Each structure stands twice: as C-alpha cells, then as structure tokens.
Amino acid sequence: MENKNFQILLYYCYAKIDNPEEYREQHHLFCVENNIRGRIIISDEGLNGTVSGLTEDCINYMKFIHADPRFSKTEFKIDSYDSHTFTKIHVRYKPEIVHSALRHLDPNVRTGKHLDPESFRNLKDQEDVVILDVRSNYEHELGHFKNALTLDIDNFRDFPDKVKELGHLKKKKVLTYCTGGIKCEKASAFLLEQGFEDVYQLHGGIIKYGMEAGGEDFEGKCYVFDNRIAVDVNTINPKVVSKCHICGTGSDRMINCANQSCNVHVAMCEECGWKMEGSCSIECKDIPEKRHYDGTGYYQKHTNGYNPYKGLVRKTTKDKFLDRVIE
Numbered sequence: 240m241e242n243k244n245f246q247i248l249l250y251y252c253y254a255k256i257d258n259p260e261e262y263r264e265q266h267h268l269f270c271v272e273n274n275i276r277g278r279i280i281i282s283d284e285g286l287n288g289t290v291s292g293l294t295e296d297c298i299n300y301m302k303f304i305h306a307d308p309r310f311s312k313t314e315f316k317i318d319s320y321d322s323h324t325f326t327k328i329h330v331r332y333k334p335e336i337v338h339s340a341l342r343h344l345d346p347n348v349r350t351g352k353h354l355d356p357e358s359f360r361n362l363k364d365q366e367d368v369v370i371l372d373v374r375s376n377y378e379h380e381l382g383h384f385k386n387a388l389t390l391d392i393d394n395f396r397d398f399p400d401k402v403k404e405l406g407h408l409k410k411k412k413v414l415t416y417c418t419g420g421i422k423c424e425k426a427s428a429f430l431l432e433q434g435f436e437d438v439y440q441l442h443g444g445i446i447k448y449g450m451e452a453g454g455e456d457f458e459g460k461c462y463v464f465d466n467r468i469a470v471d472v473n474t475i476n477p478k479v480v481s482k483c484h485i486c487g488t489g490s491d492r493m494i495n496c497a498n499q500s501c502n503v504h505v506a507m508c509e510e511c512g513w514k515m516e517g518s519c520s521i522e523c524k525d526i527p528e529k530r531h532y533d534g535t536g537y538y539q540k541h542t543n544g545y546n547p548y549k550g551l552v553r554k555t556t557k558d559k560f561l562d563r564v565i566e
C-alpha cells in the first residue's frame with residue numbers, strides 16, 4: 240500500500256503587500272520551523288508558491304496563510320504524495336509573482352471571468368469558443384487541451400507580444416488556461432485590455448481541472464515545477480502527445496539529461512534512454528563526467544551543507560539558529 244503522508248500545495252494570491260521584505264522573513268521562518276520545502280515568491284502584488292511537507296505541516300502552513308487577512312481567500316490545490324517533492328526551501332522577493340511584463344494590471348480590479356472545472360468542461364466544446372493555452376513551449380509540448388491554441392513562446396514574458404497575432408479572435412469567446420491559474424489572471428486581464436470582448440479563465444488551472452473534472456480532453460501530461468516534473472491529469476480519455484526527443488516515437492517519459500551542466504528536461508523512450516545513457520544528445524553523452532543513468536533520469540540534488548535558514552537576516556533568527564547548532 241502506498242504511504243502518502245506528504246502533501247504538495249500549489250497556490251497564489253493577488254493581494255497588496257506593503258511590507259514584502261519583512262513579510263518574506265516571517266514567511267521563510269515559518270517554513271523552516273515547520274519543515275515546509277519549495278519555492279515561494281513574495282511581491283508587492285501577492286504570493287505564489289509550490290511547496291511540499293508532511294500532511295500535518297501542510298495543514299499548519301495553510302492555516303498560517305489563511306490567518307493573514309490579506310490572504311484569507313487563498314485557494315490551495317492539494318495533492319498527496321509519498322515524500323517531499325523539493326529538497327530546499329526558497330522564499331524570494333520579486334517585483335511580480337509571475338514574471339509577465341504586465342505589472343500595471345491588477346486582477347483584483349479586472350480579469351477574465353473565472354470558470355470552475357465543470358463549467359470549463361461544458362463551455363470548451365461550444366461553437367465560437369477558442370481555448371487558449373497561455374503557457375510556454377516546454378509546457379504545452381508535453382500536454383495541452385484537445386483543440387487548444389498554443390503559442391510559440393519560451394517565457395510568459397513574451398505572451399503580450401504574441402497576442403498581437405490574435406486580433407482576429409477578438410469577437411470569440413476566449414477560454415484561457417495554465418497550470419494552476421495564476422498566469423491566466425494577468426493573461427485574461429491583458430486580453431480584455433486589448434479589446435477582446437468575452438474572456439474566461441480556468442480557475443485553479445489544469446491541476447484543479449484534473450482533480451475535479453477528471454482531466455477530460457487534456458492530452459498528455461502537465462508540466463509541474465517540482466521534482467515530479469510531469470503529472471497525469473486525465474483519467475477519462477488520456478492520450479500521449481509528446482515524442483521521444485531521440486527517435487520521435489510517442490513517449491511521455493520525462494528525464495533530465497545526464498550531463499549535469501545541460502540538465503535539460505526531455506521526453507525519452509525507455510529504449511533510447513538506455514542507448515543514450517540518459518543524455519539528450521551525442522555531445523552530452525560524450526561528457527566523461529556525466530551522471531550515472533539508472534533508468535529513471537532523475538538525479539537527487541546535492542544538499543550537503545545546505546542551510547535552510549540561509550536568506551534570513553534578522554538577528555533574532557540567526558541567534559535562534561546558532562542555538563540549535565549548539566544543541
């Protein structure tokens with residue numbers, strides 16, 4: 240029997256934070272003391288995070304966020320797992336919670352209409368509807384909604400530029416989606432600003448759609464930003480859309496290139512994985528110091544000397560840490 244006593248939380252909240260640096264400290268300390276790992280961005284416009292931890296620690300973490308009136312409405316996408324999916328905790332201050340080049344837009348003022356998974360499923364096949372994937376190439380190449388319009392972008396920053404090519408869709412119903420919903424808040428707000436008339440967004444993203452609507456018509460896997468790399472979302476009519484990077488046959492087996500300085504994520508079939516010794520190219524295969532391929536293509540990150548308190552600057556915190564080291 241699988242022992243799933245860990246959780247993975249994915250969340251965001253657009254809310255004004257007047258003291259982001261101070262709040263960052265506080266948030267970081269809470270994570271360290273509750274053994275929460277992952278990546279969290281704190282900005283003047285809100286919070287964005289993916290974290291992992293023991294179930295009881297994750298419950299406390301959600302309480303900690305909800306207890307702050309600024310973030311009381313935060314919705315968490317909760318997955319169960321058998322281990323941490325991060326090796327470290329990073330709590331960083333950034334000017335935006337998703338790098339978008341759309342800082343002037345506040346989704347709390349205006350954004351696309353939110354669709355819950357069930358409504359999205361009902362609306363997506365109607366006439367005059369365009370399903371727009373606002374994610375980047377490496378994400379939609381691994382999986383996307385059937386009939387979705389995907390964009391040739393390597394970063395969400397490039398989304399506004401691409402929208403210029405979509406002018407002919409201004410009178411259509413546009414349904415945007417992304418991994419967890421955060422990019423759509425700004426993407427749909429931007430579409431409205433550009434004169435698109437009827438704009439909707441999949442609330443909670445692909446992840447929530449998988450949990451609540453069975454992931455119907457999502458083809459391939461969903462790229463995620465933790466050690467799992469990709470997750471299944473469709474339990475109704477799954478399909479493989481990605482191709483082996485080497486031989487081109489259908490495969491959704493994701494590996495990291497064995498050459499550590501390359502480390503690229505690619506789909507690779509079982510056979511090519513062994514043949515290439517887990518490398519994405521002949522060049523990488525020829526690197527003598529590349530990592531040993533064990534058939535998974537996953538490599539544990541080194542955490543020697545890792546100090547989770549790193550980044551905390553308050554004197555009291557440092558003192559606290561020193562006390563512990565002495566203990």
Ligand SMILES: [Zn+2]
Binds near residue numbers: 484485486508510
């Ligand atoms: Zn292959």
Ligand SMILES: [Zn+2]
Binds near residue numbers: 519520
């Ligand atoms: Zn490589």
